[in-house]
Amino acid sequence: MTQPEIGVLALQGDVREHVHALEAAGARPVLVRRPSEVEAVDAIVLPGGESTTIVRLARTFDVLEPLRARIAGGMPAYGSCAGMILLADRILDGVEGQETVGGLDVTVRRNAFGRQVDSFEADVDFTGVEGPDVHAVFIRAPWVEETGPGAQPLARVRGGEADGRIVAVRGGPTGALLATSFHPELTGDLRVHALFVDLVRDSASDRAEGPVNR
Numbered sequence: 024m025t026q027p028e029i030g031v032l033a034l035q036g037d038v039r040e041h042v043h044a045l046e047a048a049g050a051r052p053v054l055v056r057r058p059s060e061v062e063a064v065d066a067i068v069l070p071g072g073e074s075t076t077i078v079r080l081a082r083t084f085d086v087l088e089p090l091r092a093r094i095a096g097g098m099p100a101y102g103s104c105a106g107m108i109l110l111a112d113r114i115l116d117g118v119e120g121q122e123t124v125g126g127l128d129v130t131v132r133r134n135a136f137g138r139q140v141d142s143f144e145a146d147v148d149f150t151g152v153e154g155p156d157v158h159a160v161f162i163r164a165p166w167v168e169e170t171g172p173g174a175q176p177l178a179r180v181r182g183g184e185a186d187g188r189i190v191a192v193r194g195g196p197t198g199a200l201l202a203t204s205f206h207p208e209l210t211g212d213l214r215v216h217a218l219f220v221d222l223v224r225d226s227a228s229d230r231a232e233g234p235v236n237r
C-alpha cells in the first residue's frame with residue numbers, strides 16, 4: 024500500500040487542513056460522513072474543532088458506533104486536539120455526559136491550559152519525529168492527564184506552569200492510534216502526518232502478512 028486511503032471525519036473542524044497535510048504526506052485523503060465510508064477507509068483522522076459538536080454529529084450521522092468498532096478492531100486513527108479528546112477512553116472537564124469514540128487508554132483533560140494561556144505556541148521534542156523540535160500550536164487544547172498501560176507519551180510541554188504535561192501519545196489495540204493536543208495541520212510541518220501515514224502503511228503490511236504460525 025504505497026498510498027493509503029485515509030479518511031478525515033468531515034462533520035466539523037479543520038477538515039481541509041488535514042486533507043492538505045495528508046495529501047502532502049503521501050496519502051490519499053477522503054472525506055468521511057457516512058457509515059459506509061467509515062468501513063471503506065484504511066485509517067481515519069479526527070480533526071481539531073469542538074469535541075462536543077463532533078461527537079453529537081457523529082451520533083446523528085450514525086458513524087459513532089462504526090468508528091468505535093473499526094478502531095477497536097485495529098484501524099489506525101490520528102486525532103488532533105478535539106480529535107485527541109474523541110480518541111480518549113476517559114475525559115475530565117467534558118460537558119455533562121460527553122461521549123467519546125475511545126480506543127486510546129488515556130485520561131484527557133479538556134480545555135486544560137486554562138484562560139491565561141488559552142492559545143499558545145511552543146516547541147516540543149516528539150519521540151518518533153526526526154530532526155528539530157516540532158513547533159506546536161495549541162488552541163483551547165486538552166492535555167493528557169494520565170496514560171494507562173495501553174498508551175505511551177510521545178511529547179511533553181517544557182517549562183512554564185504546564186511543564187511536563189503530556190501533549191502527544193500513541194497507543195490502541197495495535198499501537199496504531201496517535202493523538203496530539205496541538206495542530207500540526209496548521210503549521211506546514213508534515214512530520215507528524217508523515218509519521219501517521221507510515222504507521223498506517225506498517226499496520227497494513229502486518230495485516231497482509233497475517234498471523235504467524237508457530
Ligand SMILES: NC(=O)CC[C@H](N)C(=O)O
Pocket residue numbers: 070071072073074075103104105106108133134162163164165
Ligand atoms: N482546537 C481544538 O480542537 C479545541 C478543542 C475544544 N476545546 C474541545 O473541547 O473540543
